[in-house]
Amino acid sequence: MYVAVVGKGLVGAEFVDQLLSLPVPSNPFNIFSISSSKKTWIRPQGLVHTEWKKAFESSASDASDTVTLLKSTLGTEMETLVKAGHKVVLVDNTSSDTIAQLYPRFLSAGVNVITPNKKAFSSDLTLYEEILTAGMSSGAKFYNESTVGAGLPVISTLKDLVTTGDNVSKIEGVFSGTMSYIFNNFSTSSRNGPTFSSVVTKARELGYTEPHPADDLNGADVARKLTILSRFIPELLPLLPQGYISVDTKSLVPPALKNIATGDEFIQALPTFDDAMERLRTEALQEGKVLRYVGVIDVATQTIKASLEKYDVNHAFATSLGGSDNIIMFHTNRYGERPLIIQGAGAGAAVTAMGVLSDLLRFT
Numbered sequence: 001m002y003v004a005v006v007g008k009g010l011v012g013a014e015f016v017d018q019l020l021s022l023p024v025p026s027n028p029f030n031i032f033s034i035s036s037s038k039k040t041w042i043r044p045q046g047l048v049h050t051e052w053k054k055a056f057e058s059s060a061s062d063a064s065d066t067v068t069l070l071k072s073t074l075g076t077e078m079e080t081l082v083k084a085g086h087k088v089v090l091v092d093n094t095s096s097d098t099i100a101q102l103y104p105r106f107l108s109a110g111v112n113v114i115t116p117n118k119k120a121f122s123s124d125l126t127l128y129e130e131i132l133t134a135g136m137s138s139g140a141k142f143y144n145e146s147t148v149g150a151g152l153p154v155i156s157t158l159k160d161l162v163t164t165g166d167n168v169s170k171i172e173g174v175f176s177g178t179m180s181y182i183f184n185n186f187s188t189s190s191r192n193g194p195t196f197s198s199v200v201t202k203a204r205e206l207g208y209t210e211p212h213p214a215d216d217l218n219g220a221d222v223a224r225k226l227t228i229l230s231r232f233i234p235e236l237l238p239l240l241p242q243g244y245i246s247v248d249t250k251s252l253v254p255p256a257l258k259n260i261a262t263g264d265e266f267i268q269a270l271p272t273f274d275d276a277m278e279r280l281r282t283e284a285l286q287e288g289k290v291l292r293y294v295g296v297i298d299v300a301t302q303t304i305k306a307s308l309e310k311y312d313v314n315h316a317f318a319t320s321l322g323g324s325d326n327i328i329m330f331h332t333n334r335y336g337e338r339p340l341i342i343q344g345a346g347a348g349a350a351v352t353a354m355g356v357l358s359d360l361l362r363f364t
Ligand SMILES: NC(=O)C1=CN([C@@H]2O[C@H](COP(=O)(O)OP(=O)(O)OC[C@H]3O[C@@H](n4cnc5c(N)ncnc54)[C@H](OP(=O)(O)O)[C@@H]3O)[C@@H](O)[C@H]2O)C=CC1
Pocket: 006, 007, 008, 009, 010, 011, 012, 035, 036, 037, 038, 066, 067, 093, 094, 095, 096, 098, 099, 116, 117, 118, 146, 147, 150, 177, 207, 208, 209, 210, 211, 346, 347, 348, 349, 352
């Protein structure tokens, strides 16, 4: 089985490490290519866990940008392998919209796609439907478990509930590892705490944030996850024609910081926002509450919402979450009295790459 890896950042590099660490005699995977945004190494030789990154820098070719290459020679080579009867999997470890737009082309050519990249599944419904149609026409599959809850089995659980005929009435919880880490540390039952900007900076250092942290703080990351999950529930499929943009979303990015181009500049400017967040924290504590950023998909009322809420200091969201924990509760007919709950780290390279690798192992 041939694996073309696009993106070798935090998640992509960890994914390659984990793939190369699988037991050798039973490892059915042949890494066909590894790409960053500007460099590609086709048919890499002698890849060794922990040492491949150095070899990539010296051996990868930077003749073309990766999107162009995927649309031309690299894409054609992958399609030739499919025609020769091989299984080929494109692993997109980027957050690129442009790469996401290529999924229908690859799927219809029989190339399977797995990815933690939320873009394709949470944008326009048209692209999502093209992906479904392309997969059905060729039999190629897409798996995207790490797009929601990183390695936590959220999407596979929802698919199992729906395909076995359960009725999902509501999904609710904390869907962002970054927001979870921020508020678990910033808003507690204690009067004094760290500044908002300092916990955001730490979340970024820990690898929880999107490449641009504003994509977490503006709620878009949660809105995208809610869109992805909603699209597995047949009655909600038409509800978000423009994808995550149609979700009722509370942004925590003040207007003055909205158009900052890079993540570094955004982090530098963030302390100007500390006083406003401090006021929210104090207000909540005066009511005996903490702040948590949550998402809800309510099937009955067809409401999909990402918002900052206050919870009693004894509520499960205040007491049982730590680190980058996500908690996702499925309310269904079969889990009527007590919801099915999934909880654990919802961001970070190791757990995200594990979700991507477990998707890849579905092909064995
Ligand atoms: N971090 C986490 O906890 C989680 C992340 N995810 C998702 O995983 C994905 C990767 O995240 P992360 O590893 O943190 O991001 P990084 O920014 O660390 O890495 C992104 C990688 O993608 C490459 N890249 C970007 N654009 C292109 C392009 N057009 N063509 C080819 N390569 C490209 C970059 O290349 P270059 O090296 O040249 O810059 C880089 O290697 C994102 O979609 C994110 O949403 C999902 C769940 C959790």
